[in-house]
Amino acid sequence: MIKVSVFYPSRPGAKFDMQYYCEKHIPMVQQRLGAACKQVAVEEGIAGAAPGTSAAFIAMGHLYCDSVEAFHSAFAPHAQAIMADIVNYTDIEPTIQISEVKV
């Protein structure tokens, strides 16, 4: 299983509409990817490790697929529509990575 993670770095004054992200963007991505998307997850950064410190990422979204190839095949036809929706909830440029689920 692989996990595609989208990290939105915290930045003073940045916009991030968590409600839109959870209720519109993620369901749209899930619907577009269809059966290739096995699971989704969303988190909101609330703190750093030590009390009183802030989170490096204001938000993270994750998609689980069977393989990198399965993700790319399912994502490519919808990449433009999915990317075009980003401005509707944030002005942050995300960091994206693909990981292998080990545990």
Add this chain to the structure above:
Amino acid sequence: MIKVSVFYPSRPGAKFDMQYYCEKHIPMVQQRLGAACKQVAVEEGIAGAAPGTSAAFIAMGHLYCDSVEAFHSAFAPHAQAIMADIVNYTDIEPTIQISEVKV
């Protein structure tokens, strides 16, 4: 539910022993935190978003707890032992953040 994420940034020449991390470190953390730790997850970074690019994080570990307070109470008595084990699998200084699970 909250998620404590530990991100290990990729860096040329960095050491990260994924086998030790999955088979020794994470089980030890889980055992020390006891019932406060509801779930664990580990991922290994394999690529950036675009084919041919590399992952920002070589590894990520996640602990799920009911609340920030539950995590801190369970972690504090074992912090020293857990931190002391890090040199056994990596020389990377991790970024840690606490997030609220939204989806």
